[in-house]
Amino acid sequence: MADKQHLYLVDGSSYIFRAYHRLPPLTDPEGTPVGAVYGYTTMLWKLADDLDKAEGPTHLAVILDKGSTSFRNEIYPEYKANRPDPPEDLVPQFPLIRDATRAFSLPCIEEAGLEADDLIASYAREATRKGWDVTIVSSDKDLMQLVGQCAEPDDGVAEGGCIDMLDTMKNVRIGPDEVIEKFGVPPELVGDVLALMGDSVDNIPGIYGIGPKTASKLIVEHGGLTAALDAAPDMKKSKLKERLLEGREMAELSRVLVQLKEDCALPMALDEFKLVTIPPDPLAAFLSKHGFTSLLRRLDSGSGSPTRATDLNPAKPVTKGADGSPDGNRQPLPDLPAVDRSAYECVQTAERLEHWIARAFAAGLVAVDTETSALDAMRADLAGISLALGANDACYIPLAHGGSDMFAERPEQVARETALAMLRPLLESDAVLKVGQNIKYDLNVVARHGIAMAPVDDTMIVSFALDAGRSLDGIGGGHGMDELSQRHLGHTTLTFKDICGTGKKAIPFGEVPLDRATEYAAEDADVTWRLHCLLKPRLAAEGGTRVYERVDRPLIPVVAQMERHGIRVDKAQLGKLSDEFATETGRLEGEIHEIAGTQFTIGSPRQLGDVLFDKMGYKGGRKGKSGQYSTDQAMLEKLSAQGAEIADKVLEWRQLTKLKSTYTDALQAAINPDTGRVHTSYSLVGAQTGRLSSTDPNLQNIPIRTEIGRQIRDAFVAEEGNVLLAADYSQIELRLAAHMADVPELKQAFANGEDIHARTATEMFGEVTRDTRARAKTINFAILYGISRWGLGARLKVEPDEAQAMIDTYFQRFPGIQRYIVHTLEQVRERGYSETLFGRKTWFPRIGSKNQGERQGSERAAINAPIQGTSADIIKRAMVRMMPALDAAGLGHVRMLLQVHDELVFELPEADIAAAKPVIERVMAEAALPSVTLDVPLGIEIGTGLSWGQAH
Template structure:
């Protein structure tokens, strides 16, 4: 079904000339737009992400729906007559974000520009005005009212002639839907809400009574007053007492939730008559806001005096775009894509892509796991606005009633026609998140596509220039760079239980969604690729990030073997230890309780044991997070310490014992983690399904888990770990001669630090002094405060401050470097790694002191984490080729922070270890030498 068809079904049947009032709940649109879109600014620097989203949503709505009258209704202020009834009404709601406040007035301007009346009134909520206008409109004569909102508070208005329209699902909300939600008809909704209350709006209701119970009571007794007058008849004691004791609260709650249908009408209904927008007024507004994609739909982009956006290359260039003016094609409207269901059409598209020299591709699959995903179809884009979708497996519903599948090219035949294009070295293939699509295509029928080259990745283009600045998903990049919000996956497949597989999406809807993805990807490439040189990120992208795609694909395919029997033994041991710990916790608490329940633990610590420091959250329960328990443990509260032990062991058991067992591939008994390439703000890789990055390195439990990772027979695992790489980067960046000297001589850096800041004889530095120095060395890199250091070392804050002062007195160059980094972040919004990569620090200019302090710590740490990430990536890019050229059969399996793990034939351990060490230590030239520790063993633990 097309959007237009879906929209028409969502509206009531209205005859030609019949009166139909559409009332749009403006607040719902505003907050949906603000939270869905990344930060955006107008040419004048004003935040406009909510303005853009609101304008886009309302403009799309106006193309889908027609009424004789229409208005957008806004809240005028937070305080209204309900606050006189109950001063705490909505008292818990936070103030709107500061970035949203200046957008409210612009959103009213957008409504006016689109030719729609907006209404609001002091002292009344938008919902009251909607109720009043609906009543007044129907009182004037026959007609229909559609309220565009899914707000539950407006469901009380549903009746013959009045319906709601869910703006997200584009589905009507009538009496049936209201009954499904509340268990009563619309005229009884306020009675149910009065009993159940609403924590969001701080409507008290009756404690202990929810929607379901309230519906049962109202159905039995008819209305609230009857129920309250007969509350003594209720058999359940707690329910009876709650109703008797809170009768007045229930009455107040009803007054709060009841909408005022007699509220004054700030504007006459006649002014709501639908009218087309004035083209000049709308165009002027869109240009002032910089909303290029909406202008493009109007066919106005490129007219007037709007300056061209930099960095958009002419489409005609073959995969080597250079900066230039905006090409007319880049402003082509989105949509009008072709569904390719015949071989002749696919042949034509392949020829066009070959001629263009650049093609954007995207795959549609039945799984997010690239190793298990099966292609349902693929899309191609050869120029902005020129894209197609090739369905392969649509319409197979799996039952007798689903009917025949729609016409489409047989998958193997489509792949055969596509293969020459993908293997043509003169045609650049552009993907968004290429690692996923390449893996999917490699596993296609007939041996898949083993060689797809050359490749560009818009996700990594963005990440190379803007790590930490924003997300790098296609939708976010499209809004940010193209001012275009693509169709959401949920819009075509549905959500929750109603979600359907993509292969069951009708081909016209699938084409609109999938071809648009390829179109957006190509446009992003045209905009982002030329900026690499301007941003100083060309070498980073070409030499590191783009090459990492193939390296990580090989590592993910290789996986690492897991000994299931050893994992089971570890699980049994952890279970036994958890039982012992639980018994100890119960003993210390003085009674048994659910150790995994934060609520019960909080009651024991702060109500029963009367410990200080208890803080209750919004739910009324005490906070017992790690920070709270660590603070109590530092004060000598053994119960808190043992609960922390229990939590850590329970997490390891569920995440790495049970979780790993579930991830073992039945075919090869190996786990195949997936590496995220653009998920961190520092350039580091992340790991999921399973996450192998967070196994504790130095704890006994972490080493036990590492014993379950083993080599295949005839092989060993070789682990190569950069030694103190972040401290070496600190010594490289800061002017600290003694640190550089220590690294050059191969001295123990922590012992050297201990001797210098504690004024000890180097020969007399004991384990405790070295431990403290190590904590300080690494804490400084992470911007640790005196309070944080004191907590980590278990000493008074004043002593922590004295240690930090002594540290900076000994190494003044480090303080100078830290201040330089904070100033760089404040001035430019980013810091750079030693190799030039920009790492953006978004909160550095915020007015919130807590967030700003966190941003300053991030600015200090980012160059060291980011530099270390870039060094190990350089090694990862060089090592596979170096191993091949040396005739060695080692496979690189894992990357965990500063460590690489290889599976090596037993006969090749010595030459492989030597080559790995040599490559890793030579990938960067610093003022101090890089050092790599190499170990080996039949398990990961032995190799560490």
């Protein structure tokens, strides 16, 4: 035990709400909401682990709020009156959070009529008088009043203890300097600043119009609240003087409200907070009861029980072979040891590199990761490569480390070209599976050095094939390495920021010292290897092999090659469009200001809301929690339907400014100086239904049917002597709906090549006119998205009752669609996921949510997911088959450049159009075969031109 006692007081109430808002809904095996409980448990676990690795407390307790009222409500009944009731699904979790604390065998302190802050202050004062140091685990600004204060010791105590804080969100200690940086005053004056500025969250009034900067300035100038208020009568006439004079009473009341009560009766003696051995059984029972399997696995994986409250990650044996034999690790270990970064090797000589390459060949499987200078694979310089052959059996091969200065000392490392020449046979060998996390990036990096890495597996995409949309154990539903590591391994990885820093102090990875670079880079490969061990076997067990092996995995090198090809854009045309958009937005700004009768910032939602609803008096405005009116697209469209001309102008202004910033400006900046082309980045896990998404730049949101959208597409051009060819699936989702819902009328219409929207208009309205066809088209697509009567009414600009009548008529004419919707929702509620025709699962954990908005949103998505997901699977299959088919036709020089929704864009010599079109059309039309035989034909529309706009 340390000579001096150190008490940690955990502000458990702040943990609860952080956990609730950080994690999606989650239920335990009994159906009880436990998302916040899980988050709270992991946060408490991490705190204990971090403290054990640091100095470690001698005493620790968790302090919670007992209820929603305290003695402050007697002083000021409106105290915390603005706070909404806790969310419905959080209420039953409060007692479980107490259970979680006690499962760790930690004291859980709460007292009726007192807030957690008061108990924390009282315990802190008592402990410091006994000579103990105290750390308050919180970021609560009210508690910062205590920071840095040291107590006079009691009799018999040599010296008093002092108080600091620990912000676990930012992982920083808060001492007096940090408080001064935040408030501009030392801790003992924080209460005075809070009294002036008030607190809208706790409904502490303060003085209206005085913010934190003004409050801090006043307290610094006058030395305290009373002095600042006393000085007000002698100030020059100003708004500030008026506010101080008028608000004195409220400020003095606020000072009482923010004052922490430091003399509470202590419900439990300090000595009872002493950290002792954790009995593992209560914790294991709690984790098991609520289905927290990853934490239970983490608890069980150690040799023996934890010996103290913070020893939650006991040391585990290292499995790396001491003899360095080339046997590798052919089989996944059933019980993976804890990550040990000290076990990694930095490979700095050709001899050691040869050793690792030999072992990788023997293993037949190696996890690979590249470290680079940038996120853009087409511009990044390769700094190093890491390999892993087993748990803790990993290395980092630095290739370009050293200072940027030509005179800077460079560490010993194998020359990059030499190392890559040695690695090429391994990376290109068909006998060795290369496993990566988002390996498409690594494929493109090494491809720029002439290496065609294959075959590959991708843990990110395996995870997506298994768990798209699903949050496991409450740790979110993403598929990035950090999240997967936390979810499946219970391990927190080093981050790039940890190694390279942030902001102006950030350094390139190539300048990171080799010991730290090795820890970070080799850990990435190690964690990837572990994830592959755990996730890949699940594919067969959970029915994910088919979609992964036949759709997703073969697509990885195809998409990587498309990214490397890129597409040429006409910079001059983009510049011209940017200028035109700037002129047009300027004109619209003038018209909007003229209609409003005032100048304001159109891009400011707050100012726009004030103009629309306060100044101009439009009805229907609604304010959010921030106190500002909503001015989203739905609200503006609602105002437009009421005849508000200004709403139409704002919508047009928003579209133009977005297109200018997102496309005409951004595309010019995105041109790669080495290739002269734009290289978008595709994500295979970016859309829950399986659709590809693109970023940097995002090509998915260019308006399809507008003249402006066509102008932007016109800027995507072919190289001289070539043309662009655009091949688009025609109404594929409606065709799939006809098949999947078994709608005879629609299947017959597609088989006959009819205009499907005209056929629907005939069925719905008895005639085909321009208006009825347009309405039928809207209804056709809207129904497949599970649209409500209000949603359809808004789109068609009719009353909800009329929209409901249309929905009813549609279901009467096409009862198969209604049966499909009902059956799909029943299946999703029963199984938790939807499924495409190719077996792709999409999970909907909120389908049974008590929150109506969440539940209905999940239902709408669940109705569409099988259709949109099957459409995505089909075009992916077409992309995988496309280049082999073109090669076989002697058209290997045709390049596939883009995939946008249901469309593929190619570049080819004009002379090859006639030969390429039937190949492309056949591959796309037969993409579902032989796995799925559709009852309707897949229609393909093909166009060509010198630009994408002409071809589209």
